[in-house]
Amino acid sequence: MSHTAHIRSHRKPRRSASTTVAMRAGVAGGVLSTLAVAGASGSASAAEPVTQTLELPTLTAEMAAQVAQSADATQQAAANYELQAERDAAAAKAAKEAKADLKEAKAKAAAKKKAAEEARKEAAARAARDAERTTLTATSDTGSSDTGSSSASTGTSTATGSAAAIVSFVKAQVGAAYVSGATGPSAYDCSGLVQAAYKQVGVSLPRVSQDQSVAGTQVSLDSLQPGDILYWGGAGSAYHVGVYVGDGMFVGAQNSSTGVVEKPLSYDPPSGAVRVL
Template sequence: MSQTALIPSHRKPRQSASKTALRAGVAGGVLSTIAVAGAAGPAQAEPVTQTIEMPTITAGLSTTVAASAEATQQVALDLETQANEDAAAATAAKAAKKAKAEAVRKAEAKKKAEAAAKAKAEAKAEAAERASRSAERTTLSAPSGSSSSGSSVSTASAPASSSAPASSSASGSAASVVSFVQMQVGDAYVSGGTGPNSWDCSGLVQAAFRTVGVDLPRVSQSQSTAGTQVGLGNLQPGDILYWGGAGSAYHVGVYVGGGQFVGAQNSSTGVVQKSLDYDPPSGAVRVL
């Protein structure tokens, strides 16, 4: 007998073939069952139905709808306000345009009326000039109305005989004004002229009074109300004569005494010294 015969073996005892076959058969059956179940599972699965309950949002939705409606109403009001403002602006612009056109029309009408009045005055002066051609030859240094004959004697003799003492009777500022205008006799008439060699009627009068420190308005209308109104029967040398209404005069001149005046008449005659009978003035004002 061997010495190791009594020592138990450490090997696992070998299983019998029948047990191994049994276990294999059981395992194969389980796997077959699982395979069959897996194949049939999807076809036999029932659909899952689930009901989801939504939360109630009625309160929040009402607030949102109300806010949206208010915003829409505000937009509508803003649009209406803007439309009203645009309409008002258009109306105002239309009214302003109409007023401007009316003002332009009135200004043009006034300008035409003034031009017509001036043309009428010039035409009147020219007509008188032609009608009294012989009497116009009277000069400052030759007041000899007695040498004339016929009707010219009757119209110019009285002023001529008194013209020298009339000029000498002026004194102070009045004498300076008279002397200035008489020195301009023979100068040209130019509309808007203010000297020194061409004048219009109001430009000559303004320049004459400026020599004595009196600043008169520029135009005839204003000069006809620049002083105290005096009667034509109470004239003194240096008085301003005007033709037309006080405040609406279309011509002015300076009374130099002796029934005569000096004025820038028109483009045909220039600055002349004439008898009051040549073109009787409408009134007079006294500044000095």
């Protein structure tokens, strides 16, 4: 035996190149996780193992259930919000469509009402024109027979005498004011002046331009005679009237700026004319 065999070696025990890592983890019953690291030497007299314990948070079954329940509640709330948004959008669309339908129905009803009112007015105007024509015919016949007897002594025809009176009247109104709806004696509108002029010779004319433009016999602008009624616009839909006074002149209540004026036909060429006398 060697003389050194009984002497304990003074060298530190060599650590093995291999290291063992063991982990015990418990997640149920509140057991703590333990991590143990041990080093072992290859010699018979191994060094004492070194153990270190770390505490890690433990996820219990109850906490996991609560997390899952919270996730389900959040998902359900999101689904409810989405459903409510879809319902609100559908309600808004339905309200908008109902509003549009109501507006269209009101417009159609108003159009029908307007058409019915216009038809009623047209029928009334037509009846009034027929009545006025009847009155004018009767008046003209009476005037012709009354003045015909005097024409033999005066040598003046009835038409000339009545026309002269009308011309004289409208010329006397030149300078008077224009007022819409006025029929004299100090102010006139266009049809009010014509009506007042014919009233001087006993002829009752309709009040408005549209009716006056069809109150007599239509005549050509090339064959006008003093006293003829001139109109602007269509026959039956005229917007202005005046009186032809001869020599290419007419008198009319033009507007609020000019009042009653005497002007040549070229100043404002008329659309047509009617002869009542």
